[in-house]
Amino acid sequence: MARGLIRRLVFGLIAIAGVIVLAFLLEFVVPGDPARAIAPRATSLQVLANIRAQLHLNQPLIVQFAGYFGNLLRGNLGTSYIQHQPVAAVIGPRLLTTGVLALAGVVAEVIIGGSLGILAALYSRVRALIGAVNLTLLAVPIFVLGLLLLLLFGFKLGIAPVSGGAGPAELVLPALTLGLIGAPWYAQIVADQMQESLASSYVRTAVSKGLPDSYILRRHVLRNVLSPAITMVGLDLGSYLSGVVTVEVVFVWPGIGLLAVNSLHNLDRPIVMGTVIVGAVAVVFFNLVADVLRMFVDPRTREEP
């Protein structure tokens, strides 16, 4: 069990390193000169050259990368080109804001999707209807849904704020958007698992033992549904933390996604790298957490393969 976790952790670290290398290389493919983005509009070539020298931009790629990676290993993410603050100080609060949204989004999708899935599994009459709802939600692009919700609740009904921000009132619509977009996946997986479980031999055993239906659902069915749902929550938390760009842009939610987009425009490479690294770490970390949780829920995953 411990060995399996360590192996997964090592693979995760390798994956993170791979992401860092790839992101670093990609930034040099992006056209544009950071020095021009930093300097005022009409600047002499000498000033630009000074900026480049200051940021080591005139050195070979491999040297720049070695310098960056060396700093990274020492826990130094660098300094923002534009805001002249340590990257960690810029990203930190943004990560928290995105974390709140990611968590609220996952809670929303688990509640919406889980309920739809359970209803679909238990009542064959609504199964087709829920299938149609799932399909519709899957087909709607996330920004369209976000804008529609904003139009309806923000402008038409006037019960939700439209100005952007990170307060509790501003959280509702973006979280709902994430929840609705993610719900069909949970609905499908929960419905499938649950139907499989309900038709299983062990549920028949439970019935033959004269256990009440609600008891069978709680003790025998739901525990078997939990395991794949946990895996998906882990994946979602990781990927949402790495930036729910569309939702943050639509609702002007000041999180990591918004930061990454702006920094990419400004060619603020240290910040972009920082957001990429945070995303990669989040994905690996929450996958690992999900694996550990699954071991508690499903004893079969505790055994070494």
Next chain:
Amino acid sequence: MTAELAEREPALEVTDLNVRYGRMHAVRDACLIVPAGRVVTLIGETGSGKSSLALAAARLLPSSATITGRVAIAGRDTSGLGSGEFRRVRASLLGCIAQDAMAALNPVVPVGRQVGELFTQHAGMSRQQAREAAVAALAQVEIRHPAAVARLYPHQLSGGMRQRVMIAMAVALSPPLIVADEPTTALDVSTQAEILALIGELRGRMRSGFLWITHDMGVVAELADWAAVMYAGRIVEQGPVETIFDAPAHPYTEGLLRTRRDLRSGPVGAPLFQIPGSPPSPGEEPAGCAFAPRCSRATQVCAEVDPGLEPVRRDVGEGGSFGHVAACHHPVGRSAGASSGLAQGRSVEGQRP
């Protein structure tokens, strides 16, 4: 057996049971009695209706099945009970042993809990008491270190142990009836023998009646008191197990026995006996005897008139066993012996290994 029948209500009494899945008639007019403390076995091929009959008696069929007829467990008519009412009494009336214990046990719940929930739900025990009772129940089915085993999950147990856990659940509340659906099929031979010995021992101790579904005639010979042979949804012959073995009256039973005899003691390399043809498909409703197309004793009457179950009368000597009945116009007589109707049955090309 007659004396015991009078002495105690039968564990199970099935009268005119019919099971239909839509247009498919899976069990036709089945009547069967499982006396207390006895093992009654249902023999038949896949699709013969043996599982449908047993599951109908245990009320474990899906709601798509239409069931008519009367089922009484320990003298109590359960066919009239509502589903909620039946749920409350079912664990004290009957226990079920499934074929594949690996699938029949919940993979994510420790086995002790799976046994123990019977006690918390039906005997009003606290969780602590139920845990102790579960350990005791595991000890009853001769599991060593029951307290340690109770904490394990099904995948951590051997096949024999899992089946013992199933049996422990089935007998936990000492129900008068136990329905076992080929409980030894998935096990290797030595484990099979252990499980059979355990069930033989439990039967003596508990005085429960067993309804035992199988296609393995060897198990029948070892454990059963009574055998009922099913073919195409009907019980075509039933009687004391020795009688069924030594002097089968229905040509189908005789064919089954002959296949087995060839397999066990036929000369090596000799072709195995096989009943020609195949059973009617589930939707078919033949006018006469369902076995007639495969039977060499069949005459015109077999194709036209469905034979009812009649007491078997022998041509010569003794008058047959008490309760031995068969549904056949031309039953295999004792005098006919080996040169019976199936003697001309086709032989298989395949050789014994």
